Each structure stands twice: as C-alpha cells, then as structure tokens.
Amino acid sequence: MxxxxxxxxxxxxxxxxxxxxxxxxxxxxxxxxxxxxxxxxxxxxxxxxxxxxxxxxxxxxxxxxxxxxxxxxxxxxxxxxxxxxxxxxxxxxxxxxxxxxxxxxxxxxxxxxxxxxxxxxxxxxxxxxxxxxxxxxxxxxxxxxxxxxxxxxLRPPSGADFLVVHGSRLIRGAVPPLLASRLDRARTLYAAGAARGAAPTVITSGGQGADEALPEAVAMADYLVEHGISRAEIVLEDRSTTTRENLVYSRELMTARNPGYRCLLITNNFHAFRTAMLARRLKVNGQVIGSRTAWYYIPSATIREFAGILRDYxxxxxxxxxxxxxxxxxxxxxxxx
Structure with a gap:
C-alpha cells in the first residue's frame, strides 16, 4: 500500500x-x-x-x-x-x-x-x-x-495558421514513402482546415543534400500540387539541412507573415516528440503531428531519436x-x- x-x-x-x-x-x-x-x-x-x-x-x-x-x-x-x-x-x-x-x-x-x-x-x-x-x-x-x-x-489542435512539413532525403529526385506519409498527413490537415473555411498555408521545409538533384522543399511542393493543393497556398523553405534549421527558418517565414501565428509541425511519428522538445527550446508556437511509419522501422528509429536527445542534452x-x-x-x- x-x-x-x-x-x-x-x-x-x-x-x-x-x-x-x-x-x-x-x-x-x-x-x-x-x-x-x-x-x-x-x-x-x-x-x-x-x-x-x-x-x-x-x-x-x-x-x-x-x-x-x-x-x-x-x-x-x-x-x-x-x-x-x-x-x-x-x-x-x-x-x-x-x-x-x-x-x-x-x-x-x-x-x-x-x-x-x-x-x-x-x-x-x-x-x-x-x-x-x-x-x-x-x-x-x-x-x-x-x-x-x-x-x-494526442489529437492535433485545430485552427493552425501554418502546416510545416519537415523534409527528408529524396530517392532519385522523387518523394519516397517515408516523406510521402508526412505530405499525406499535411493534405488531410489542410483539407480539414479548408472545410472550416480557414485553409492553412503549407510550408515545405528542406534544403538540397549533396546527393539530391533538387531541394527537398521543391519536390515536396510538387507532390502536394499533384495531389490537389494550390501552389499559391505553399511556401518553400529550401535552406535547411537539419531539424533545427527546419524549425528556425520556418519560424522566420511564419513570423514575417503573421507574428501571432499558430502552427502544426509534421514529421514521422518516431521523430515527433524530439521535434516537439526542440520546438519548445526554439520558441516555435506549435505542436508536432506524427505520420505513420512502417512498423519494422520504428525500433531503430526510436533508438536513434533517443541518442539524439542524449546528444542534445x-x-x-x-x-x-x-x-x-x-x-x-x-x-x-x-x-x-
């Protein structure tokens, strides 16, 4: 007792x-x-x-x-x-x-x-x-x-002004399944906002790696346009190469457009909490939403995320x-x- x-x-x-x-x-x-x-x-x-x-x-x-x-x-x-x-x-x-x-x-x-x-x-x-x-x-x-x-x-909060989709490595210049799951989650959230009459602006966040033919943000935007989101509703953040830079550069874009913004940050589920911790430290006004990941990928990815937190602190x-x-x-x- x-x-x-x-x-x-x-x-x-x-x-x-x-x-x-x-x-x-x-x-x-x-x-x-x-x-x-x-x-x-x-x-x-x-x-x-x-x-x-x-x-x-x-x-x-x-x-x-x-x-x-x-x-x-x-x-x-x-x-x-x-x-x-x-x-x-x-x-x-x-x-x-x-x-x-x-x-x-x-x-x-x-x-x-x-x-x-x-x-x-x-x-x-x-x-x-x-x-x-x-x-x-x-x-x-x-x-x-x-x-x-x-x-x-946790259920994603409603009323976000921006959806920030974090990039990941492209495969032969195309969006791979891991990144597509993030973009598909963004599409769902965008549609929900549009149905309420308040469609959020989508920020695709990801620069160009040494082995990539174009910036991740560009390929991500192309994917969203192909799946029905207007190019006018998408803002490119094409400088970042790390999660920290994703957050910092996206925060700059959001603050310039709306100083009182609220956002949802979209990444894969195994990466969501560490991203949320980092967003808190960088004073990004938003929560993180995780997209689905193949089950076999999660154990190694979770260990990698934990190692990242040990490094962060x-x-x-x-x-x-x-x-x-x-x-x-x-x-x-x-x-x-």
Missing amino acids: GYLITSIPFFAGFAISFRFERRRMLNGVLLLAGLLLVAIGGLFALLDLPAVRDRVSGGELVFLAFLVLTVLLPAFLVLNGLQMVRREGRRLGNLLSLLAGVAIFGFAPLLLMLGKNAMPRALEVVVISAGFVVGYLSLAFAAFVLCSVGYGL RVLNAAVIVLIAAAYPVSMLFQPH
Missing part, C-alpha cells in the same frame, strides 16, 4: 506538468516513476496472496524478468535489425537495433558471472558501474518512449553518467577491507 500512496505525488506532478507544457521530458520521468511504484506495489500485493505465494517465488519472478530482458528483448532487436538492413541498407542509423541487441547479449553473461561471484574484484567494480549506467539509460529510454507514445496519441547526461559510474568505486573506498 505504501508504494501506491507514494506514487500519488508523481502522478499529480505529471498531470500538472503536462497541463502546462506537453513538450517536455519531465512528463515521462514523472509518469514512469508513478507507474513503477504502482507496479512494485502491485507485485508485492500479488505475492502476499496465499494462492500465488505457494506457487511462485520472488526468485522465479526475478529469473523470468532476467530471461525477458537478456534473451527475448535482444533477440527481437537483432531480428529487427537484420530486417532493417535487408530493407533499408547498411547505414549506421539502420543498424542501431541490431547493435543494441548484440550489446545486451554480450552483457548478460557478465551479469550471470557477477551473480555467482565468479569474476575478479576489479572486473566486478567495472561491471557494477556499467550496470548502473545501463540502468540509468534504460530508465531514461523508457521515459522517452512513454513521452513519445503519449504525445502521439549532452552536458547534463554526461554529468549524470559520470556521477553514476563513479558512485560504486567511491563507495568501495569507505568499506572496511
């Missing part, structure tokens, strides 16, 4: 934080803390039931959790990574789920050795410190996934990781020999 009561402030904090700003990672941290406390309290309550206590031990549950985390989860990641390579090629971004699965498989035997006290003291210190860091990253990743999923379930995360990694070795100095 104590765990359930302790979870209440975290759920209340989440509700307040989310009410005032849905584009922050703190929401996921508070929600995850509350859910973990509820899960722990529920597990202890379940184990106290005589019918359960006589059949299942705490050790068996720990073994089951270890099996899921060190065998089933990495097996899924490896299989997904192989599918990504087969369908999308061997670029580093497509290898992330495969590499994560292999890393977990490699770390699991060390945990078994640690549990059996079968490793040298120095290696034990390294493994335990690494385990703390992995635990921190795992919890941060879980909070990010909660934020991403929850943010993606690298000073804070580096400080936390150093403190966590140093905690156990420092505590050894104060233990009697």
Whole structure:
C-alpha cells in the first residue's frame, strides 16, 4: 500500500506538468516513476496472496524478468535489425537495433558471472558501474518512449495558421514513402482546415543534400500540387539541412507573415516528440503531428531519436553518467577491507 500512496505525488506532478507544457521530458520521468511504484506495489500485493505465494517465488519472478530482458528483448532487436538492413541498407542509423541487441547479449553473461561471484574484484567494480549506467539509460529510454507514445496519441489542435512539413532525403529526385506519409498527413490537415473555411498555408521545409538533384522543399511542393493543393497556398523553405534549421527558418517565414501565428509541425511519428522538445527550446508556437511509419522501422528509429536527445542534452547526461559510474568505486573506498 505504501508504494501506491507514494506514487500519488508523481502522478499529480505529471498531470500538472503536462497541463502546462506537453513538450517536455519531465512528463515521462514523472509518469514512469508513478507507474513503477504502482507496479512494485502491485507485485508485492500479488505475492502476499496465499494462492500465488505457494506457487511462485520472488526468485522465479526475478529469473523470468532476467530471461525477458537478456534473451527475448535482444533477440527481437537483432531480428529487427537484420530486417532493417535487408530493407533499408547498411547505414549506421539502420543498424542501431541490431547493435543494441548484440550489446545486451554480450552483457548478460557478465551479469550471470557477477551473480555467482565468479569474476575478479576489479572486473566486478567495472561491471557494477556499467550496470548502473545501463540502468540509468534504460530508465531514461523508457521515459522517452512513454513521452513519445503519449504525445502521439494526442489529437492535433485545430485552427493552425501554418502546416510545416519537415523534409527528408529524396530517392532519385522523387518523394519516397517515408516523406510521402508526412505530405499525406499535411493534405488531410489542410483539407480539414479548408472545410472550416480557414485553409492553412503549407510550408515545405528542406534544403538540397549533396546527393539530391533538387531541394527537398521543391519536390515536396510538387507532390502536394499533384495531389490537389494550390501552389499559391505553399511556401518553400529550401535552406535547411537539419531539424533545427527546419524549425528556425520556418519560424522566420511564419513570423514575417503573421507574428501571432499558430502552427502544426509534421514529421514521422518516431521523430515527433524530439521535434516537439526542440520546438519548445526554439520558441516555435506549435505542436508536432506524427505520420505513420512502417512498423519494422520504428525500433531503430526510436533508438536513434533517443541518442539524439542524449546528444542534445549532452552536458547534463554526461554529468549524470559520470556521477553514476563513479558512485560504486567511491563507495568501495569507505568499506572496511
């Protein structure tokens, strides 16, 4: 019961934080803390039931959790990574789920050795410190996934003045399926606005890559015109090469046309929450809408987005990781020999 009561402030904090700003990672941290406390309290309550206590031990549950985390989860990641390579090629971004699965498989035997006290003291210190860091990253990743999923379930607000479609790499000068899904979502939102008598202006945002025959913004605009949107309703932002530049340059265009603008930013669902976090930091007045993505693409893409957030907040995360990694070795100095 104590765990359930302790979870209440975290759920209340989440509700307040989310009410005032849905584009922050703190929401996921508070929600995850509350859910973990509820899960722990529920597990202890379940184990106290005589019918359960006589059949299942705490050790068996720990073994089951270890099996899921060190065998089933990495097996899924490896299989997904192989599918990504087969369908999308061997670029580093497509290898992330495969590499994560292999890393977990490699770390699991060390945990078994640690549990059996079968490793040298120095290696034990390294493994335990690494385990703390992995635990921190795992919890941060879980909070990010909660934020991403929850943010993606929100209905898009109505009344936007602009729809900003973020670009992605063209394939032989044409719009690939990943980018087409963003443009199709923009078409749906545009049609909804037009039906209310307030059709938004569409901004196609994307510059020209070194391997592209034309700017992404131009190809995107051509796609929209082919599918029924008037060229007069489209504004090109053809300078950006990163998500940050998408936001900065589009913000300049929107502010010049309407200083009190409201916008919807459109990207793929796996990229929506990180884009929303960045939009908040850059003071872009809008929310992010995610378009659908092929399921097999999502695990690697989500890991890539999480790595991007670690990079975006690298000073804070580096400080936390150093403190966590140093905690156990420092505590050894104060233990009697």
